Amino acid sequence: MDGKKLRPIPPRLGHAKRTTLGFTLRIHMHPGQTVEPYLAAAEAFTHAWRVHAVRVTSPRRGLIVVTALKSDPLMGAEVGAPPMPSTLPLLTVRAGRTEDTGDWTLSFREVPHWLIAGATQSGKSTLLSAVVASLAPQPVALVGIDCKGGLELGMYDSRLSALACTPKEAVQLLTRLERELLHRMRFCRTMHARGIWDLDSELRPDPIVVLVDEVAELYLSDGSKESRELRAQCSTLLLRVAQLGAALGIHLVVAGQRIGSELGPGVTALRAQLGGRVCHAVHDEETAQMALGDLAPEAVELVQRFSSAEKGVAISAVSGEWRRVRSTRISREESKAIAETHAGMTPYIRTLMEGGDL
Numbered sequence: 001m002d003g004k005k006l007r008p009i010p011p012r013l014g015h016a017k018r019t020t021l022g023f024t025l026r027i028h029m030h031p032g033q034t035v036e037p038y039l040a041a042a043e044a045f046t047h048a049w050r051v052h053a054v055r056v057t058s059p060r061r062g063l064i065v066v067t068a069l070k071s072d073p074l075m076g077a078e079v080g081a082p083p084m085p086s087t088l089p090l091l092t093v094r095a096g097r098t099e100d101t102g103d104w105t106l107s108f109r110e111v112p113h114w115l116i117a118g119a120t121q122s123g124k125s126t127l128l129s130a131v132v133a134s135l136a137p138q139p140v141a142l143v144g145i146d147c148k149g150g151l152e153l154g155m156y157d158s159r160l161s162a163l164a165c166t167p168k169e170a171v172q173l174l175t176r177l178e179r180e181l182l183h184r185m186r187f188c189r190t191m192h193a194r195g196i197w198d199l200d201s202e203l204r205p206d207p208i209v210v211l212v213d214e215v216a217e218l219y220l221s222d223g224s225k226e227s228r229e230l231r232a233q234c235s236t237l238l239l240r241v242a243q244l245g246a247a248l249g250i251h252l253v254v255a256g257q258r259i260g261s262e263l264g265p266g267v268t269a270l271r272a273q274l275g276g277r278v279c280h281a282v283h284d285e286e287t288a289q290m291a292l293g294d295l296a297p298e299a300v301e302l303v304q305r306f307s308s309a310e311k312g313v314a315i316s317a318v319s320g321e322w323r324r325v326r327s328t329r330i331s332r333e334e335s336k337a338i339a340e341t342h343a344g345m346t347p348y349i350r351t352l353m354e355g356g357d358l
């Protein structure tokens with residue numbers, strides 16, 4: 001030892017860049033330095049700089065972006081603008097706005113399956129309405145599973161290729177979807193295609209988006225043998241559709257208030273298949289962890305602190321990035337009307353039809 005003291009090397013600060021909403025600052029870290037101290041200090045920065053919020057993200061290893069916001073950009077009146085579905089690329093949903101004032105879109109081509117979490121009245125069904133409104137004018141089959149008696153998704157019946165309102169119907173519908181999946185798989189194999197997107201467009205079957213509202217209804221049983229069996233079947237089938245569906249154009253959007261371990265091991269396995277996550281306000285840490293813990297651990301606390309005024313505000317996360325977003329406020333009536341206008345677009349998929357031979 002030469003007796004020299006270890007001297008900490010501070011990370012390299014970029015110049016602060018002014019934006020319409022506040023400013024951003026890029027910080028380049030040296031090996032061994034981590035984002036944690038910045039995450040822990042975000043609240044203190046907010047007070048020190050007298051701003052509305054400070055977001056700390058690390059888009060890649062070694063880089064930190066600190067964003068300071070003067071006010072909440074998601075609370076403006078313009079957030080309510082209805083989507084304009086006619087201009088959207090296939091399987092893209094215009095969901096609302098991002099905190100950096102951009103359009104918030106979800107693409108099932110980029111991320112095949114999505115989980116939407118949130119407490120009651122946090123905005124889950126409203127986001128499902130935006131999905132229906134965006135996809136209704138597109139050549140996409142929409143399928144609903146709503147075991148709260150179809151109260152939410154029943155409204156879009158005219159544009160749905162199938163709707164299940166009880167766990168028993170859900171098992172039937174998921175079985176039909178599995179048949180369709182196997183049918184598509186065989187067809188792709190015959191054509192030497194790895195999935196439907198490798199097929200010529202005139203041979204390609206229409207994509208199917210399966211909307212599940214209140215997923216806990218599928219997993220919780222009343223304890224009877226019949227109900228336990230139904231739940232186990234739902235769980236296995238849903239997981240199978242998630243595992244095999246992506247390449248075959250069968251997509252899932254699963255919305256739920258509670259998605260914790262009380263629903264059994266099946267739900268954890270399902271979560272691993274749902275690469276896109278939208279988490280609204282939640283009151284229990286387990287649901288926040290389940291929704292964001294693996295993809296955006298920094299946001300797990302944030303969603304538990306959303307206020308009741310922040311309806312429709314959520315964290316949207318995919319692997320490697322997360323953003324604060326707010327869904328478009330679209331009323332049930334509006335999306336029902338859009339669904340009815342496009343009822344004629346509902347694709348005919350024989351295996352999904354009641355009476356279609358299984």
Ligand SMILES: Nc1ncnc2c1ncn2[C@@H]1O[C@H](COP(=O)(O)OP(=O)(O)O)[C@@H](O)[C@H]1O
Nearest residue numbers: 119120121122123124125126311312327328329
């Ligand atoms: N983006 C939004 N902006 C404003 N209000 C919203 C937004 N999303 C939802 N809301 C309102 O919040 C309430 C609950 O929404 P809902 O989607 O039914 O919640 P959940 O399905 O989670 O129970 C509704 O009255 C709805 O109008």
Ligand SMILES: [Mg+2]
Nearest residue numbers: 124125126152
């Ligand atoms: Mg709801």
